[in-house]
Amino acid sequence: MGKSSYKRLSGSQNLRQRLVLATLSATPVLIEDIRTDDTWPGLRHHEVSFLRLLEKICDDCAVEINETGTKLKFKPGIVMGGRNLVHDCGLTRSIGYFLEPLIVLGLFAKKPISIKLKGITNDSKDPSVDTFRSTTFPMLKRFGVPSEGLELKIENRGSPPLGGGEVLLAIPVVQSLTAVKWTDEGMVKRIRGVTFSTRVSSQFENTMVFAARGIFNSFLPDVHIFTDHRAGVHAGNSPGYGISLVAETTSGCCLSADTAISYAREEETAGLEDEKKELMPPDEVGVQIASVLLGEIEQGGVVDSTHQGLLFLLCALCPQDVSKVRVGKLSPYGIETLRHIKDFLGVQFVITADPTTGTVMLKCVGCGLKNLSRKVS
Secondary structure: OOOOOOEEEEOOOOHHHHHHHHHHOOOOEEEEOOOOOOOOOOOOHHHHHHHHHHHHHEEOOEEEEOOOOOOEEEEOOEEOOEEEEEEEOOOOOOOHHHHHHHHHHHHOOOOOEEEEEEEOOOOOOOOOHHHHHHHHHHHHHHOOOOOOOOEEEEEEOOEOOOEOEEEEEEEOOOOOOOOOEEOOOOOEEEEEEEEEEEOOOOHHHHHHHHHHHHHHOOOOOOEEEEEEEEOHHHHOOOOEEEEEEEEEEOOOOEEEEEEEEEOOOHHHOOOOOOOOOOOOOHHHHHHHHHHHHHHHHHHOEOOOHHHHHHHHHHHHOOOOOEEEEEEOOOOHHHHHHHHHHHHHHOOOOEEEEEOOOOEEEEEEEOOOOOOOOOOOO
């Protein structure tokens, strides 16, 4: 076997996406200058943990990291999948950080994946596990992913800083995705949501629900927010509470917003010797996240800003047919995704602004990725 040529990249941004695209396009990558100027240079715990997760689900995948962690060589293998896998996601980022790339890779695996992920289920940085269930999964079904075998079960909740959450994820395999024409966002017909609380009074949830409903009920009557209070072993190791809301539209789009309130992690409060900071009261949390969701609805588009990157990636992985989608204002993550798709898959989107609605239309011809490792039944 000859020496493989590595695609050279630099910087630490969008590491997950680079590795996912490298794996799907079978491109070895060499990433240099990873936080070379930081006080703590090199890869973070969650990034190393993500590399370990890739090694678990892939066969013949080679990872080399230099001593300082500022240089990474990654040679992708074949995504094998497998049952009853277990991965500890650590405590620096939540499980949501690992779910998005894992779902995309799982679709193109040899065997369906079922994996238990341990760590933090809800935090304020990454989408919560509830949002994946309520918004991401319906979006995948548009691209022809079967609903049988697509499952996310929350066994235990876990809040920062100590986590203790557990989720079970099952992903089916597909032969290929189907191209979409998805440009009608429709009108919002109902709001659904779920609140959670761990190691705090269950009254916190009722307060959040009451505050959020107070805002939505002046627009539409069909608002149901469910509560999920956990106690004992199912509540993880830290106190916390939060809410995840979803607006469902007449054309079947789901727009989501979520947040979680908990004490800060160790590294975020390093050097601050004062007592624990005051947490945002639950009524303010309800009002704030309801306002965020209304902001997402106002922007227009068939997905909310956190799902733009995933939407573009799925469009680019479709067969060689035209996909057409409408989004609101392009998020920085969405823009980076478009650049990486062009680099790795050679798929370029045609972007046209629609000044009447303030939305953006994107068209592309997919790269025609087929799941060649899947067993043909």
